[in-house]
Amino acid sequence: MVDETVRILENNRINDKYYKLVFESDKLSRNVEPGQFLNVQIEDGYDPFLRRPFSYYRIIGSRLEILYEILGRGTGILSHKPPGSDLTILGPLGKKFTSDIQGKKRILVAGGIGLPPLVFLAERQGADYLLIGAKSQREVMPAKELESVSAKILYATNDGSYGEKGFVTVLLEQLLQQENPDQILIQTCGPKVMMQAVMDVAAKYKVRGEVSIDESMACGVGACLGCMVETDKGLQTACVDGPVFGFERIRQRLA
């Protein structure tokens, strides 16, 4: 874990909803695994006060990318930072997605801004399917953002404007009906409602998997105990014990 001040290289809007921020860090780029996150100090002043957690999206050489959506004041201010400005970041934080998939087919299920760590995972380790849920076509990623993902990419949109109409779990269920559940591993990140639905489908088909849980955080290092998740080992922190947990370990409804 390093607390480092980096320089923003790029910070651009890439579709109706998402922004991509690029910076350089030799130290960080060598140690980051898909599923881990960083805690960004938005301003040197005290408002917004707390750091903001973001998943890593892509690492090429010493160049790191994060993908974000404006969800409040912090990300709003971040979106106005020009290239050349400094940003203080603490990372890498948290546990990674497992890379030990024991020859199974990997199905990645992303919803909304849960996509970045799964793209990172697919690029690094490969996957068979990347299922993406979005509200509408306007939130669909530009093709070149996903061109280095070798997995078969399927979309579901709430309004049917792109890909399958409905929730991403519809796509997941179609796939699971065709596959041998013992030979599948699901890894998912997205809104809590979606992740719960994915876990419910997985339970129905007896498929194992991992979920990346995003809770409000203050410290990111397991000190404040603000981001607790109910697990088989009792309350655990999303920031240090997670954010990635096996489905079988979760002992609460996520939504």
Add this chain to the structure above:
Amino acid sequence: MENVLTLNDVDLSVRLKNVIFKNPVTVASGTFGTKDEYKSCVDYSRLGAIITKTITVLPRRGNNMPRICETPSGMLNAIGLQNKGLQDFLDNKIPYFSAVSAPLIVNIAGETLEDFASLIKALHREKKVVRAVEINLSCPNVEAGGVSFMKKRERIRSIIQMLRSETDLPLIAKLSPELGDVVEISGEVLEAGADGLSLINTLKGMAIDIETRKPRLANVTGGLSGPAIRPVALRYVYEVRKYYSAFIIASGGIMTARDALEFIIAGANMIALGTSNFVNPAGTMKMIEDIAKYCSDRGIKTLDEIRGSLVTPSTQTNCSTAY
């Protein structure tokens, strides 16, 4: 105070009874984890002291989620004293801290005199590692043993008196204005046998999500911390220092050496960084360096030269020849 000194000439140490802290910088209870969470950013042995997260006799699960929420220049928390209990502390934390040279101050809370008795007896036996005890009398987020419970003054008095009868370890009472008149209660805890005061704990506050119309914290209310409460904390240190010479650990939104120096000038002996740790994990390390630099630049050899040295309008008038 005019000559510039080298950093080596500056002695930042502070003393509480027989415990010497090599500098005045410590961490507020509950903001620094339970063991080595900050080890990649902080050299624990360089801290003036380490104050633990509150320990209770039995493990506590803490409150439901959500437990934290950001507010302007601060945050609300309602963790609810989640901890693994006394036995885990003795078995797993004491051995770790025995290898850290910074003195350990253990923060404790209880619901009954018996709770406090069990805690103090166990900690007294660990005197080699435990160098002082901070008593959490002002947690805003639990019922029994929390700030409302402690509003009954005789409870506080009997707790301090009992602790005093069990140990010669320095006892520090952590107070907040939620308890009532801080100056008055400071006097009472000192009279009951406390050696020092921790001023202040969080202030009770709340926030509401206007879309769902739900409170942002499952506990509805929580403790407000961060720079938002710093002027309030400073005022209490100043007011208590006017009446009492006891050792004061100041806390409340202290982020930088500049903030810390305000508190020292108002009369604080030590400075606890709390919420600051969440935002600037290495803030304590920088603060130690910056306080030393402030002193060396101004020819200040020890913090005694500036502690409680506030120049108030009335003291100014006494020296003024302007009329």
